[in-house]
Amino acid sequence: xxxxxxxxxxxxxxxxxxxxxxxxxxxxxxxxxxxxxxxxxxxxxxxxxxxxxxxxxxxxxxxxxxxxxxxxxxxxxxxxxxxxxxxxxxxxxxxxxxxxxxxxxxxxxxxxxxxxxxxxxxxxxxxxxxxxxxxxxxxxxxxxxxxxxxxxxxxxxxxxxxxxxxxxxxxxxxxxxxxxxxxxxxxxxxxxxxxxxxxxxxxxxxxxxxxxxxxxxxxxxxxxxxxxxxxxxxxxxxxxxxxxxxxxxxxxxxxxxxxxxxxxxxxxxxxxxxxxxxxxxxxxxxxxxxxxxxxxx
Amino acid sequence: xxxxxxxxxxxxxxxxxxxxxxxxxxxxxxxxxxxxxxxxxxxxxxxxxxxxxxxxxxxxxxxxxxxxxxxxxxxxxxxxxxxxxxxxxxxxxxxxxxxxxxxxxxxxxxxxxxxxxxxxxxxxxxxxxxxxxxxxxxxxxxxxxxxxxxxxxxxxxxxxxxxxxxxxxxxxxxxxxxxxxxxxxxxxxxxxxxxxxxxxxxxxxxxxxxxxxxxxxxxxxxxxxxxxxxxxxxxxxxxxxxxxxxxxxxxxxxxxxxxxxxxxxxxxxxxxxxxxxxxxxxxxxxxxxxxxxxxxxxxxxxxxxxxxxxxxxxxxxxxxxxxxxxxxxxxxxxxxxxxxxxxxxxxxxxxxxxxxxxxxxxxxxxxxxxxxxxxxxxxxxxxxxxxxxxxxxxxxxxxxxxxxxxxxxxxxxxxxxxxxxxxxxxxxxxxxxxxxxxxxxxxxxxxxxxxxxxxxxxxxxxxxxxxxxxxxxxxxxxxxxxxxxxxxxxxxxxxxxxxxxxxxxxxxxxxxxxxxx
Numbered sequence: 001x002x003x004x005x006x007x008x009x010x011x012x013x014x015x016x017x018x019x020x021x022x023x024x025x026x027x028x029x030x031x032x033x034x035x036x037x038x039x040x041x042x043x044x045x046x047x048x049x050x051x052x053x054x055x056x057x058x059x060x061x062x063x064x065x066x067x068x069x070x071x072x073x074x075x076x077x078x079x080x081x082x083x084x085x086x087x088x089x090x091x092x093x094x095x096x097x098x099x100x101x102x103x104x105x106x107x108x109x110x111x112x113x114x115x116x117x118x119x120x121x122x123x124x125x126x127x128x129x130x131x132x133x134x135x136x137x138x139x140x141x142x143x144x145x146x147x148x149x150x151x152x153x154x155x156x157x158x159x160x161x162x163x164x165x166x167x168x169x170x171x172x173x174x175x176x177x178x179x180x181x182x183x184x185x186x187x188x189x190x191x192x193x194x195x196x197x198x199x200x201x202x203x204x205x206x207x208x209x210x211x212x213x214x215x216x217x218x219x220x221x222x223x224x225x226x227x228x229x230x231x232x233x234x235x236x237x238x239x240x241x242x243x244x245x246x247x248x249x250x251x252x253x254x255x256x257x258x259x260x261x262x263x264x265x266x267x268x269x270x271x272x273x274x275x276x277x278x279x280x281x282x283x284x285x286x287x288x289x290x291x292x293x294x295x296x297x
Numbered sequence: 298x299x300x301x302x303x304x305x306x307x308x309x310x311x312x313x314x315x316x317x318x319x320x321x322x323x324x325x326x327x328x329x330x331x332x333x334x335x336x337x338x339x340x341x342x343x344x345x346x347x348x349x350x351x352x353x354x355x356x357x358x359x360x361x362x363x364x365x366x367x368x369x370x371x372x373x374x375x376x377x378x379x380x381x382x383x384x385x386x387x388x389x390x391x392x393x394x395x396x397x398x399x400x401x402x403x404x405x406x407x408x409x410x411x412x413x414x415x416x417x418x419x420x421x422x423x424x425x426x427x428x429x430x431x432x433x434x435x436x437x438x439x440x441x442x443x444x445x446x447x448x449x450x451x452x453x454x455x456x457x458x459x460x461x462x463x464x465x466x467x468x469x470x471x472x473x474x475x476x477x478x479x480x481x482x483x484x485x486x487x488x489x490x491x492x493x494x495x496x497x498x499x500x501x502x503x504x505x506x507x508x509x510x511x512x513x514x515x516x517x518x519x520x521x522x523x524x525x526x527x528x529x530x531x532x533x534x535x536x537x538x539x540x541x542x543x544x545x546x547x548x549x550x551x552x553x554x555x556x557x558x559x560x561x562x563x564x565x566x567x568x569x570x571x572x573x574x575x576x577x578x579x580x581x582x583x584x585x586x587x588x589x590x591x592x593x594x595x596x597x598x599x600x601x602x603x604x605x606x607x608x609x610x611x612x613x614x615x616x617x618x619x620x621x622x623x624x625x626x627x628x629x630x631x632x633x634x635x636x637x638x639x640x641x642x643x644x645x646x647x648x649x650x651x652x653x654x655x656x657x658x659x660x661x662x663x664x665x666x667x668x669x670x671x672x673x674x675x676x677x678x679x680x681x682x683x684x685x686x687x688x689x690x691x692x693x694x695x696x697x698x699x700x701x702x703x704x705x706x707x708x709x710x711x712x713x714x715x716x717x718x719x720x721x722x723x724x725x726x727x728x729x730x731x732x733x734x735x736x737x738x739x740x741x742x743x744x745x746x747x748x749x750x751x752x753x754x755x756x757x758x759x760x761x762x763x764x765x766x767x768x769x770x771x772x773x774x775x776x777x778x779x780x781x782x783x784x785x786x787x788x789x790x791x792x793x794x795x796x797x798x799x800x801x802x803x804x805x806x807x808x809x810x811x812x813x814x
Contacts, residue, residue, distance in 0.1 A: 095494035115644040121635035128770055135768035139761045146760060150753055184703050187765065187776045191710060194761040198754040205750035233724040236670060237717040240663050244713035247659035248706060253651030256706055
């Protein structure tokens with residue numbers, strides 16, 4: 001009695017693959033780093049729309065290049081004619097900066113408008129980054145303490161390993177693809193943490209129930225049984241959440257794209273890790289009926 | 298878990314209906330509707346400007362230390378304790394005394410409230426005193442600085458409010474942020490340049506004489522005349538300042554055909570100004586704004602009426618702005634703009650459209666999938682989901698919460714996750730139906746056995762959402778608000794609405810075939 005599908009046969013293989021992906025991600029995060037947006041790096045972001053269809057990205061870039069801006073980047077942004085321009089700026093207090101910039105730009109471009117302007121000073125961006133990291137760290141700690149109270153410490157470790165796996169690999173993919181990290185990605189990462197935890201908790205809940213029921217089944221098979229019993233739920237929930245997220249990704253507009261992409265990665269990784277990462281940890285710690293009983297004394 | 302008393306059923310219905318009632322005001326034009334509350338749209342959705350200003354406290358700290366230096370010197374003179382070599386260091390006051398007085402001086406700084414005020418609230422003095430190499434070092438304590446920051450912030454926010462109100466933008470929101478910042482939200486404003494230039498100026502106005510020789514008691518300084526470009530030597534003695542102004546407005550001067558700013562002084566100011574103009578006929582008067590001379594007319598007559606004009610080559614716009622600044626008063630300290638976000642109204646509109654479109658599509662996909670998976674029970678869970686969303690909207694309306702783009706994402710996520718709870722229950726019931734012949738018991742078991750997993754999962758998510766609310770910044774907060782309220786309404790809709798409908802159906806069909814697909 002171990003369930004229809006033998007997930008546990010692949011524990012070792014999947015752990016090796018995950019470990020490799022994890023190390024590659026860490027490698028990318030250290031050596032390539034993340035592409036921070038103006039929220040975290042400071043600087044100015046302008047979303048520009050031009051009604052002149054003859055313009056190409058090079059034309060827009062060329063025009064901005066003539067304005068002597070530091071660290072300039074010009075990218076297409078969603079719909080035809082929309083661009084995002086980012087650059088560094090030392091002084092935010094020059095009140096006429098945008099007005100002057102427009103005046104200068106009028107020499108090189110026509111039929112354009114600024115749809116969005118964001119200026120973030122270096123002090124604020126440093127704080128936003130720190131706040132973001134603090135929020136994620138505290139949320140992680142709080143959730144783990146909750147799991148520890150509700151289950152046993154071994155389960156808590158299983159959950160934390162799974163979550164680190166999801167978050168690090170998601171960030172690794174963001175680094176690999178040079179996708180922008182901004183405030184909404186912090187929200188996405190926290191939601192990934194929540195989702196992955198959610199998935200893990202559902203399986204752990206079944207493991208705990210089965211531990212009480214079957215004294216004679218070893219944890220290796222018991223986890224497999226529990227995964228099988230909760231499998232249809234895991235899949236259905238992943239599909240529904242993915243449906244909602246895919247609709248944000250495709251129809252939610254350019255600003256939510258990064259957010260939904262991070263979430264989609266997170267849901268896929270979270271579903272995988274709750275099965276193939278969190279459960280092997282229980283096996284590794286040789287969790288048994290005694291683990292639960294000891295605690296209840 | 299399938300039994301519901303009649304009273305319970307009625308309370309559930311009443312609770313749902315009242316929240317749905319609140320949500321309705323968002324869909325209809327409620328000019329004549331007696332509930333005026335609506336969910337506010339964030340600046341990212343309706344367009345507008347957000348400015349974060351930081352009060353630069355350093356000039357004020359230097360001023361405070363400067364006057365502290367004078368106070369301390371006079372204090373010891375009065376006490377007949379010899380102190381000397383007073384100096385203003387970096388954020389500190391330095392002085393010396395005779396070696397045998399040192400103990401006594403330290404003692405006085407500890408005990409005398411006049412010399413070193415004690416804040417009961419913080420259990421701390423205003424100043425720290427240390428004796429280093431026989432030199433006394435007087436610095437502000439942490440709480441001394443907080444005290445300054447708070448009073449600065451209180452004054453500054455008043456002035457900022459006056460200035461923004463005078464410009465007349467639509468429903469501005471001006472709030473304190475942290476110990477030394479002011480957040481200004483200006484809905485609908487797509488070009489904040491004017492507000493920025495108005496808030497970026499301290500608007501410290503003084504009237505002083507231009508002098509040739511250096512004034513003995515007050516000294517003088519060289520200031521630039523913006524009108525002519527020349528540098529003038531201006532006395533530091535202030536005749537009147539912006540504080541004495543009670544009104545200022547732009548005016549067309551018909552004689553010279555130029556725009557001027559006319560002002561009215563209060564009684565004290567009028568008297569001082571009258572005396573100064575009487576004694577100073579023929580002298581040049583400098584009108585100084587933020588250390589720059591805006592005009593320097595020669596006094597030709599006594600001005601006793603307490604009103605006058607400032608001319609300085611103004612355009613109508615710059616005269617209007619100057620009058621506005623003078624009316625609102627001077628800021629106690631310079632403000633730095635440290636963050637600015639402006640979203641044009643058409644982008645906001647696009648974002649709403651995209652957000653709502655993706656919400657509807659995601660919602661329809663989820664609904665269809667649930668019907669495909671669970672047939673009738675899918676319908677039940679979809680019905681509960683719709684009520685869930687309306688209740689969420691009702692709560693947002695009651696709290697008059699602000700809906701941002703990430704907030705919409707939070708709602709979509711609620712849709713995705715709300716379904717999870719029902720899936721968990723239905724899957725468990727399916728399992729139980731295989732083992733248990735009695736349908737009612739199987740359904741009951743399904744609900745009971747899935748409960749711990751659902752609660753644990755939702756509590757962990759709400760922990761994440763609440764922490765995001767406390768530590769998250771700006772638009773991300775909107776995400777955590779909708780997500781955390783969404784989780785609560787989800788739990789309610791799953792355990793009270795969906796369970797009630799399931800139970801009614803199962804009880805009615807006790808003896809018929811019941812399957813969850």
